[in-house]
Amino acid sequence: MKYDVIVCGAGPAGSTCGRLLARRGVKVLILDKAGFPRYKPCGGGLTGKALGELEPGWERLNEDSTREVIFYHRQKKPISITYRQPVIQMVNRDKLDTWLLEQAAAAGATVREGCRVTAVAETATGVTVSGEDGSIYHGEFLVGADGARSLVRRSLPFNTAMAAGVTLECEMPVKEGVLALFRGRVHLSYGGIPAGYGWIFPKGDHLSVGIGSFTRRVKGLKGYFYDFCRGLGLEVPEGIRCRGAVIPAAGGRGGIFHTGRAVLAGDAAGLVDPFSGEGIYYALRSGRLAAEAILAVMSGREDLESYTRKINDEITPSFSYAWRIARVVYALTPVVHRLVTANPEVARRLVAVLFGGDTYEDLWRYLVERYAIFRLARQ
């Protein structure tokens, strides 16, 4: 059978793109190697921007609403910022992603779970996608939404800068008394791992605990993870499974996210905030932009280059400011923490960027005007 659009990957990027296309009557096939619900290493923190991309119904997935953000330097010297309204909502990724995929199927997309894509090819007239089980699918367009290690990205002539970081994350069961201490609060600790941070996100019956570094050069993640947990009073349960994952933060250098008949969305395109690691919003947003671009091509109004233009205009410029801030903060965490302690307005502004509607460009200008260390990182 021939499809109008084949979407490889049913994470937030692929399911969003598939849902929006199917709703417009496009014949869509979504392929994923996993069966849903599937585990995805992720903190599951949803910012206001991400919520703005979701349809009503996400509320029943909500595990915690966070009104307090606590920053640490090496698990010490906490700086707490509290809000009247929740600044970040917590979900479990298995549930969020299953819900998004169900929405795509309800809109009319055909979904094949347990289908690992092993090859993709593009000609002037269409795309061909081969599955591990010998299946072959033909389509007019292809969406590469297959995550950080995207096969689609590696198979077709895109041009994306792909620096990647590493993470170690686990879903930690804790006693109710301990859980209660962490409810409604996000803990973020910088300085304990090179170029990165550790986090504790509260969920309904467990904690999402992890550490990540925006450089691959860091060795011994497990040691950093245990130090982080110990420092914040968490005992890591014997035999608990921690999972490593890659964060494909391309650092705001822009790129070419389309070919003649294919586009990349979400992690496959490296669309992850290089300061915070936020990626769900960018997956949802680029999934939407990919659907809009394909619809425009199908109606003869544009070519797929419009997708690359949109990503480079709307998303990558803010990453470039995030990356500049990250370079200073992660290189000089003790100095930055002292500076934030002396002027909590910096932390407040940072939270407004991370979880609210302010931009990295605003924050960058604020920092450069006041602090010489940020002027050093000017490009």
Ligand SMILES: Cc1cc2nc3c(=O)[nH]c(=O)nc-3n(C[C@H](O)[C@H](O)[C@H](O)COP(=O)(O)OP(=O)(O)OC[C@H]3O[C@@H](n4cnc5c(N)ncnc54)[C@H](O)[C@@H]3O)c2cc1C
């Ligand atoms: C430890 C960690 C914590 C994070 N915490 C947060 C957070 O709190 N908030 C936030 O906003 N972001 C967070 N992120 C980032 C976020 O998880 C990603 O940016 C987001 O999942 C990207 O969505 P996606 O749809 O592009 O890709 P994914 O969610 O990775 O989905 C890709 C899909 O493609 C499928 N796939 C891959 N290869 C193939 C193949 N060959 N054939 C078929 N299917 C394939 C996979 O099975 C998967 O279902 C975190 C990331 C990590 C690693």
